[in-house]
Amino acid sequence: MTHPSILAAEFPPPPQHSLDYSLTGTNARLAIEKGLAEAEWYQSPVPREILRSLLERRDGPAIRDTVLWFAMILGAGSATWMLWGRWWAVFPYLIYAVLYASTSDSRWHESGHGTAFKTDWMNNALYEVASWMVMRESTVWRWSHARHHSDTIVVGRDPEIAVPRPPDIVGIIFSLFNLSVYPKYWKHTIIHAIGRMTATEKTFIPESEFTKVYFKARISLAIYLGVVALALATGSILPLLFFGLANLFGSWLMVLYGLTQHTGLAENVLDHRLNTRTVLMNLVNRYLYWNMNFHLEHHMFPLVPYHALPQLHACVKADCPPPCPGLLAAYQEIIPTLVRQMKDPTHCLTRQIPQAKVCMAEGHVSAKFVSTAGPDAYAWIDVCASEDLGLADVIRFDHGLKTYALYRDEAGKLFATDGLCTHGNTHLSGGFVKGSTIECPKHNGRFHLVDGSPARPPVCRALATYRVEERQGRLVFHLG
Numbered sequence: 001m002t003h004p005s006i007l008a009a010e011f012p013p014p015p016q017h018s019l020d021y022s023l024t025g026t027n028a029r030l031a032i033e034k035g036l037a038e039a040e041w042y043q044s045p046v047p048r049e050i051l052r053s054l055l056e057r058r059d060g061p062a063i064r065d066t067v068l069w070f071a072m073i074l075g076a077g078s079a080t081w082m083l084w085g086r087w088w089a090v091f092p093y094l095i096y097a098v099l100y101a102s103t104s105d106s107r108w109h110e111s112g113h114g115t116a117f118k119t120d121w122m123n124n125a126l127y128e129v130a131s132w133m134v135m136r137e138s139t140v141w142r143w144s145h146a147r148h149h150s151d152t153i154v155v156g157r158d159p160e161i162a163v164p165r166p167p168d169i170v171g172i173i174f175s176l177f178n179l180s181v182y183p184k185y186w187k188h189t190i191i192h193a194i195g196r197m198t199a200t201e202k203t204f205i206p207e208s209e210f211t212k213v214y215f216k217a218r219i220s221l222a223i224y225l226g227v228v229a230l231a232l233a234t235g236s237i238l239p240l241l242f243f244g245l246a247n248l249f250g251s252w253l254m255v256l257y258g259l260t261q262h263t264g265l266a267e268n269v270l271d272h273r274l275n276t277r278t279v280l281m282n283l284v285n286r287y288l289y290w291n292m293n294f295h296l297e298h299h300m301f302p303l304v305p306y307h308a309l310p311q312l313h314a315c316v317k318a319d320c321p322p323p324c325p326g327l328l329a330a331y332q333e334i335i336p337t338l339v340r341q342m343k344d345p346t347h348c349l350t351r352q353i354p355q356a357k358v359c360m361a362e363g364h365v366s367a368k369f370v371s372t373a374g375p376d377a378y379a380w381i382d383v384c385a386s387e388d389l390g391l392a393d394v395i396r397f398d399h400g401l402k403t404y405a406l407y408r409d410e411a412g413k414l415f416a417t418d419g420l421c422t423h424g425n426t427h428l429s430g431g432f433v434k435g436s437t438i439e440c441p442k443h444n445g446r447f448h449l450v451d452g453s454p455a456r457p458p459v460c461r462a463l464a465t466y467r468v469e470e471r472q473g474r475l476v477f478h479l480g
């Protein structure tokens with residue numbers, strides 16, 4: 001089946017052209033009024049079996065990559081220390097700084113999604129360490145990143161728009177040396193350490209998380225004070241160069257990679273194919289960036305671990321705009337767009353994309369079962385053949401105006417819950433059954449299947465649960 005191409009320009013125009021990117025201004029209200037907040041986004045159809053295999057979590061790749069990463073950081077740091085006093089110490093130091101300050105960004109990102117490792121404590125440990133290295137407050141950024149995935153590049157909603165329009169070229173150059181991060185990081189860490197939150201942060205961080213933010217801010221400050229004390233005690237600048245100033249000399253690669261993700265593309269659209277860019281990179285860059293160059297695929301399917309993104313790219317590329325063939329090609333389209341946006345902030349890159357595939361055939365991840373017959377006298381309703389729900393699998397079931405999700409865990413036990421995540425407008429049938437939990441496809445929040453209770457942020461509210469049974473080769477659901 002061929003799909004006629006359409007242009008981004010055919011999508012409804014942005015609701016506003018004023019330059020208010022704050023999360024508390026007019027555009028925040030307009031985004032909600034126009035249905036751009038917490039909206040349903042387009043996903044390319046991927047056969048269920050293939051997606052299930054791509055979602056498989058593994059510890060091996062991330063352990064290998066993380067051990068190698070820390071070994072390189074330690075090696076470059078040790079070489080700097082041993083050569084200190086000679087001018088060529090600058091070479092290992094610059095390698096150290098880039099590994100420390102730039103590549104920690106993608107480790108922060110992947111472990112924050114909880115997809116880097118299969119084992120949760122490993123994700124959490126790497127997330128805290130990488131957050132500190134890249135100078136991001138871990139709890140604040142966990143919530144801001146959840147919002148970024150809900151409302152990607154929606155003005156007034158997304159706290160992580162890297163290049164607001166008109167572009168601030170001086171600001172971008174400053175960011176290469178972390179100069180825009182230092183003042184913000186210190187200011188907010190101090191505000192949090194004294195037990196306060198800003199009005200903007202209150203729009204995306206629930207109050208139940210505030211004490212965690214305050215506690216971690218105090219720990220971060222204490223560590224940095226320790227580093228300063230060590231520098232004073234030893235009369236050496238080396239502790240500061242290793243922790244803190246490394247971001248001054250080593251953040252540039254993170255900016256170079258990161259600007260390719262969304263810069264110059266459409267704001268206020270509900271299709272990642274229009275606002276997110278995939279860039280093909282060589283193996284070295286892909287290792288350093290943990291495959292985040294497949295950024296469009298990551299936004300469409302945030303549950304897919306970094307090591308499976310190349311396979312996901314192969315599955316969806318026919319339904320996506322052509323990827324940029326390399327970093328150079330990406331900047332060949334980004335730089336002229338930024339220059340033009342300085343004069344015309346409404347300008348953006350329009351992309352040719354295949355027509356959205358509205359019809360999700362059975363066998364695709366968004367397929368659903370709809371009851372045709374009504375329930376029996378005891379409110380039990382037939383859903384589907386038992387074999388339609390595999391092990392560690394989930395399906396969607398609609399009845400009347402309600403949508404449900406039915407699960408079978410790895411041990412074969414059946415569960416049923418409401419179909420929509422309580423955190424956002426997302427069908428859990430696109431999620432991932434992990435042990436006896438379901439992981440939401442939007443922000444990787446989790447619920448316990450037994451009682452629907454929250455198992456991982458950003459989920460805070462429980463799901464309603466229902467009874468489901470297997471009878472004579474059929475699955476029956478109780479509309480209790």
Ligand code: FES
Pocket residue numbers: 421422423424425426440441442443444445446457458459
């Ligand atoms: S929509 Fe956010 S975790 Fe489900």
